[in-house]
Amino acid sequence: MTDIALEMPWLSRAWQTIQSRVKEDRLPHALILAGERGVGKRVWAEAVGALLLCDRPVNGESGLPTACGQCKQCELLAASSHPDIRVYAPEKSRMVKVDQVRALSSFAVASPQVGHHKVAIIDRADQMNINAANALLKTLEEPLPDVTLILLQESGRPVLPTIRSRCQTLTVPVPTNSDANAWLAGRVRKLPEDARPSPEVLAKALMLAGNAPMLALDYATGEFIGLRDTALERFKEFMKSRIPVGEAAKAFKSMGLEDTLWLFETWAGDLARLIAGGTAQDADAEDMLGFLSRGTPAWRAHELLDMVKESRAAGVYNASPELEASRLLIAWQKLMPVKRPSA
Numbered sequence: 001m002t003d004i005a006l007e008m009p010w011l012s013r014a015w016q017t018i019q020s021r022v023k024e025d026r027l028p029h030a031l032i033l034a035g036e037r038g039v040g041k042r043v044w045a046e047a048v049g050a051l052l053l054c055d056r057p058v059n060g061e062s063g064l065p066t067a068c069g070q071c072k073q074c075e076l077l078a079a080s081s082h083p084d085i086r087v088y089a090p091e092k093s094r095m096v097k098v099d100q101v102r103a104l105s106s107f108a109v110a111s112p113q114v115g116h117h118k119v120a121i122i123d124r125a126d127q128m129n130i131n132a133a134n135a136l137l138k139t140l141e142e143p144l145p146d147v148t149l150i151l152l153q154e155s156g157r158p159v160l161p162t163i164r165s166r167c168q169t170l171t172v173p174v175p176t177n178s179d180a181n182a183w184l185a186g187r188v189r190k191l192p193e194d195a196r197p198s199p200e201v202l203a204k205a206l207m208l209a210g211n212a213p214m215l216a217l218d219y220a221t222g223e224f225i226g227l228r229d230t231a232l233e234r235f236k237e238f239m240k241s242r243i244p245v246g247e248a249a250k251a252f253k254s255m256g257l258e259d260t261l262w263l264f265e266t267w268a269g270d271l272a273r274l275i276a277g278g279t280a281q282d283a284d285a286e287d288m289l290g291f292l293s294r295g296t297p298a299w300r301a302h303e304l305l306d307m308v309k310e311s312r313a314a315g316v317y318n319a320s321p322e323l324e325a326s327r328l329l330i331a332w333q334k335l336m337p338v339k340r341p342s343a
């Protein structure tokens, strides 16, 4: 038996909504789960999938149904070889492609292979181009009784209204710092001793991830923190005109576009918060951002946030992180109070 509410309590509200719907046999054909990056949306979707595929759901902690973990369906799922659940996620292009949506549509109309139900998950429904969205719309317009579609959406990244209006939307919050810490500590304990990040690294990862625990785990166990420390240092050097833009931008190269945009979004968001009298999420950038916030009107911080959104828009998904970083760095430098020679 798996009940995600025990392990990830911040998912429990959205999870129990689905459990109740299943119990009452009135689950919608299509769901959107929205939430910040790294809060566990995929875990939630897989738990919903398991519940829908399971032959003999049992009552979980809350008295609501959850997958039994023992039937044939659950065994196939545990072995990641259940043919009636599919996940469609962006590949190299960072977009969910129309071909993937067409594959989803064929999957939706076919009969279940071993079970009684099918589940299709689109992880990053906010990353669909217009062709992919239109193809999905056709499937949404002709719902089939034995298929459930689960679309995952990152907060602040819109899904087309035509799609949204055909789905029931649920949201998951970011956990509290103590819930996030508890989850992270549990995961870290399962790592081999020499692979466990230090408490300092864990705290920093949680800070940078804004308490999104799965993202923090990625940060703490991968290369991100080191790359980000270098990138922030170069960013500060560039702002003081000590290095040219090309050198500063190079620091973002191996980080990839998604993390590069994510960092610039965090910094622009922090700048907006500081201008409004709040505090920065990225404590390491607070000195520089605090300095900038004193001479900067709020609309300029929002302009920087908009630039990140533009970079994320469909057309530039093949762009290099280095190029996007250059563009953003130049916009940032215009906030510096002193006129400087152009780099």
Ligand SMILES: [Zn+2]
Pocket: 053, 054, 055, 056, 057, 067, 068, 069, 070, 071, 072, 073, 074
């Ligand atoms: Zn089962």
